[in-house]
Amino acid sequence: MIAVYHDIHHVYFGLYTFGVGxxxxxxxxxxxxxxYGLDPHTGTHDMIIKDNIVYDNN
Structure with missing residues (x-):
């Protein structure tokens, strides 16, 4: 699974994963x-997170 070059905004959870690898x-x-802005949550593993801009999230 790949999330590349998106503008994620004005949602409850920006990017939240659970049990994803x-x-x-x-x-x-x-x-x-x-x-959350970015929350790799419980059970998430082997994830590459790089070169993102994350701001103004509660």
Missing amino acids: HMIIENNIIRDSGH
């Missing part, structure tokens, strides 16, 4: 979310 999160803008 082998995912790439790269070159995204994650902003103005109501709760």
Whole structure:
């Protein structure tokens, strides 16, 4: 699974994963979310997170 070059904004969770493996999160803008900006949560493993801009999240 790949999340690349997205502008994620004005949602409750910016990017939240649960039990996900082998995912790439790269070159995204994650902003103005109501709760989390970026949350690799319980059971998430083998994830690459690089070159993202994350700001103004609660």
